[in-house]
Amino acid sequence: MAAIRSSRDVIIRTRDWPAALRFYETVLGFPLALREATLAGFDTGAVRLYVEAGEPHGPVFDFLVADVAATRDRLLAAGCTLLEEDPGLPRCYLRDPFGLTFNLGRVAAPG
DSSP: OOOOEEEEEEEEEESOHHHHHHIIIIISOOOEEEEOSSEEEEEOSSSEEEEEESSOOOOEEEEEESOHHHHHHHHHHTTOEEEEEETTTTEEEEEOTTSOEEEEEEOOOOO
């Protein structure tokens, strides 16, 4: 069985993206590490918190695998639910049978 490892990334979505950015940067004091049109990343210490504009879906953890498609299929067969998938980003959000939502990402090639 192929290994699944977590990254340090957690993502949330919010309808009020500007207010969320102000909150995480000014109230909590997290340094901004990345800013794009609808996505920002904050260094919080142990994790990097990504805040995305859009419909909320709860926190999403990031799990890294060598083969996203094969792992997705194995997890679906084991009772996980596919919530959202966009190979162009890439994004593959799954929820396990116990309520954990996570993205399957590809492990970066060494080098």
